[in-house]
Amino acid sequence: MIWIYAVGERPDLPLPAIAGLGGTVLESIPHGPLLAVASRHARSGFAPEADALWAHEQVVEAVMDQRAVVPMRFGTRVGDDAAAHAVLDAEREHLLEVLERVRGRVEFALRARRPSPAPAGSGRDHVRTLLGEARAAAALHDPLAAVAVEARRSDVRRAGELLRAAYLVDACDVAHFRRSVRLLEREHSDVALVCTGPWPAYSFVNV
Amino acid sequence: MSADDVALVDLLDRLLAGGVVLGGDVRISLADVDLLDLRLRLLLRGVT
Numbered sequence: 001m002i003w004i005y006a007v008g009e010r011p012d013l014p015l016p017a018i019a020g021l022g023g024t025v026l027e028s029i030p031h032g033p034l035l036a037v038a039s040r041h042a043r044s045g046f047a048p049e050a051d052a053l054w055a056h057e058q059v060v061e062a063v064m065d066q067r068a069v070v071p072m073r074f075g076t077r078v079g080d081d082a083a084a085h086a087v088l089d090a091e092r093e094h095l096l097e098v099l100e101r102v103r104g105r106v107e108f109a110l111r112a113r114r115p116s117p118a119p120a121g122s123g124r125d126h127v128r129t130l131l132g133e134a135r136a137a138a139a140l141h142d143p144l145a146a147v148a149v150e151a152r153r154s155d156v157r158r159a160g161e162l163l164r165a166a167y168l169v170d171a172c173d174v175a176h177f178r179r180s181v182r183l184l185e186r187e188h189s190d191v192a193l194v195c196t197g198p199w200p201a202y203s204f205v206n207v
Numbered sequence: 208m209s210a211d212d213v214a215l216v217d218l219l220d221r222l223l224a225g226g227v228v229l230g231g232d233v234r235i236s237l238a239d240v241d242l243l244d245l246r247l248r249l250l251l252r253g254v255t
Binding site: 004007048050053054056057070071072073074075076077078083087088091095098107109111154164166194196197199200202203205206 | 227
């Protein structure tokens with residue numbers, strides 16, 4: 001099985017000196033202007049456990065430090081070299097397009113939560129609460145989206161969670177983005193903000 | 208939660224729900240992500 005971490009540009013550049021999953025040696029599979037960053041394994045896959053997830057992530061980040069990359073979803077793998085070339089060929093245009101979009105950009109993740117969500121009341125109270133939360137989420141999201149090149153909100157998943165979003169930020173705007181997050185933290189002291197990154201652009205590679 | 212644990216939540220969101228799927232051989236679904244998320248939270252609370 002060949003595990004694929006990312007597809008990048010500049011197949012002429014050497015890969016970073018970093019081990020792949022299970023301590024394997026990283027390999028480059030060049031295909032025209034693209035390369036797949038991969039490793040070979042006798043086993044059929046890896047379970048999504050913390051160690052394996054971080055190992056995959058470290059490879060993508062190391063490659064991202066050198067060149068534009070399209071990160072693969074954890075678990076992306078092919079049977080052999082012929083299959084790797086076949087998918088690179090089939091997705092060539094799409095991958096080149098995405099590389100163009102993410103070049104020189106990084107992703108930040110933001111989650112916002114109210115530590116003490118309002119208790120459930122009447123139907124009218126509930127509607128009022130929902131409206132208030134939608135406004136609060138927009139007040140956090142909009143200023144950050146304005147600094148980002150692209151922004152995506154996903155569904156909130158927990159009680160009290162106001163916002164779960166990803167921002168694609170130009171490398172030259174990273175400091176500005178971080179300042180904006182700190183400013184929001186001060187302005188909205190009733191909300192717990194968690195911002196992580198920079199990440200490879202995982203949330204912006206599927207059109 | 209330590210900084211690493213906090214980042215792990217976002218890591219799950221990215222590696223298991225984001226990224227490009229080449230070749231259609233990824234057997235992780237969004238339901239798995241929620242399950243992992245839940246397991247992670249239980250782990251962090253020391254419930255498991």
